[in-house]
Amino acid sequence: MHSGKSYKISEFLLWTRRNIYITLIISIVPVLLYQLAGFTWIAIPWTVVSLLGTATAFIVGFKNTQTYNRTWEARQIWGAILNSSRTFGTMSRDFIDNSDVTKELVYRHFAWLTALRYAMRDSRAWETSSKTYNKEYQAFYDIPEREKSIESELEKYISPDELKYILSTKNKAAQLLSLQSKTIKEIFVNKDIDSHQFVEMHRMVKEFYDHQGKSERIKNFPYPRQFASINSFFIKLFCILLPFGMLNEFDKLNDSIEGIMKGQMVWLVIPFSVLISWVYTSLEQVGESTENPFEGSANDVPISQMSRTIEIDMREMLGETDLPPALQPKNNIIL
Numbered sequence: 001m002h003s004g005k006s007y008k009i010s011e012f013l014l015w016t017r018r019n020i021y022i023t024l025i026i027s028i029v030p031v032l033l034y035q036l037a038g039f040t041w042i043a044i045p046w047t048v049v050s051l052l053g054t055a056t057a058f059i060v061g062f063k064n065t066q067t068y069n070r071t072w073e074a075r076q077i078w079g080a081i082l083n084s085s086r087t088f089g090t091m092s093r094d095f096i097d098n099s100d101v102t103k104e105l106v107y108r109h110f111a112w113l114t115a116l117r118y119a120m121r122d123s124r125a126w127e128t129s130s131k132t133y134n135k136e137y138q139a140f141y142d143i144p145e146r147e148k149s150i151e152s153e154l155e156k157y158i159s160p161d162e163l164k165y166i167l168s169t170k171n172k173a174a175q176l177l178s179l180q181s182k183t184i185k186e187i188f189v190n191k192d193i194d195s196h197q198f199v200e201m202h203r204m205v206k207e208f209y210d211h212q213g214k215s216e217r218i219k220n221f222p223y224p225r226q227f228a229s230i231n232s233f234f235i236k237l238f239c240i241l242l243p244f245g246m247l248n249e250f251d252k253l254n255d256s257i258e259g260i261m262k263g264q265m266v267w268l269v270i271p272f273s274v275l276i277s278w279v280y281t282s283l284e285q286v287g288e289s290t291e292n293p294f295e296g297s298a299n300d301v302p303i304s305q306m307s308r309t310i311e312i313d314m315r316e317m318l319g320e321t322d323l324p325p326a327l328q329p330k331n332n333i334i335l
Helices: 009-035 046-095 099-121 132-140 150-154 160-167 172-189 195-220 225-256 265-290 303-317
Strands: none
Touching: 009 132, 009 225, 009 265, 046 099, 046 195, 046 225, 046 265, 046 303, 099 150, 099 160, 099 172, 099 195, 099 303, 150 160, 160 172, 172 195, 225 265
């Protein structure tokens, strides 16, 4: 997540520069053929290009709206995790008189947050963080889940026996919640909590399962490939045809121009074609980077920061003072 006022234009140009290079080549070729080789027949009516551009603008806008909705839903899910975690911490402290058991539940919850965020950072075939322009931009910020192993993080919160068991499971976060449920049952059987408290604490475990399932749904179900593909096809087609449609329009300007530019107006097709194409390709790239809110891109939901915030809040509830520092942005990017 970008935590500053905005991206700098230099950052944006660096991120999208490959599209600029490609559209520059696409624009130069038809102008050379038209102006120098005399192939004036390659020009196509502007109406054709404008209709295609309108259709492309609609589908690009639709995709960007839907991908933003995916990111916003992910933010809402993790906001709910944060609120539910604080409630669970309060219950664990106030319902249970045994401080060791309270700490066990709270620290296992930290382990659940850790396992869940590591699962969310796993790569999927449809994600784009491995694309050159995204991979290159990762040098500007830190991805905590790529810097430390999940084993080294989990061992801070759970016993060696539990760690060994959890590492052997496929869905580590789900199994940690299962252990929470088992511990809560044991507390109830030992009469350390009453039936009402038992129900309330189990309800919190159910809430965490619900939050996890919602988060996994976004992670494991991509933006529909048919929409993503047609969006990409339309933009490529539009960028290729755009300079061909602008040739006649700029050539007509020669009739009303005097001086050094008379007869040379067609060359302006190159910069204007690159500019318009850059707008469309950049919108496509922005939508693509918003599509998967957990993949480790600069526009991700900051689940690592939120997990650290939860840990600080819950450890303060336990009266601890030796707290981990809050995660800080690097170049205004924080995950």
